[in-house]
Amino acid sequence: MPELVLPTTRLHAAFLDCRDDWGPGLHEDGFGLDTDDDVDSPEGFAAWVHQRVRLTHPAGRPCPPERHGSPRWIVEDGRVLGGIALRHYFDDDIGHIGYGIRPSARRRGLAGWALGEMLGEARAALGLNRVLIPCLADNVASARTIERNGGALEGIRDTEHGPVRRYWITLDR
DSSP states (O other), X not given: OOEEEOOOGGGHHHHHHHHHHHOSSXXXXXXXXXXXXXXXXXXXXXXXXXXXXXXXXXXTSOOOGGGOEEEEEXXXXXXXXXXXXXXXXXXXXXXXXXEEEOGGGOSSSHHHXXXXXXXXXXXXXXXXXXXXXXXXXXXXXXXXXXXXXXXXXXXXXXXXXXXXXXXXXXXXX
16 A cells, blocks of 8 residues: 655665656656755765755744645655655646656556645645646646546646646635
């Protein structure tokens, strides 16, 4: 049974295995990787994880509000299968939620399950009425996942990464 867990150094090898399943590039939505992040070395990975968790739990620590978020890894039997992140701020370009499932774990309903969990958190913890979730226009699987979770297509917008579908999900109270 999969679970959503906070980023942890305990899963370094499993994270790298997940990343390698995608191949080169920074396209693992839900992990928040930047081009200058060192996730290969144990020290760099520990710093990256600490930064993700610190930004997730700002209580008692200074943290700029524009970086608050709730990143989670989708883990099953010690394997990292993907990631999902709920942003605690609104960004019209990237939306409230981003997610990605490693290629070898797709077509199992993991994205839909994880998205449903994060929608509950957006409603309960953040009090949001609705969330914006974009996906690349040619990503039919992601579009269907969002639609199955109540996504209503606002439209398609051209971005620097290509055309993006923009979905709004209204959260029930």
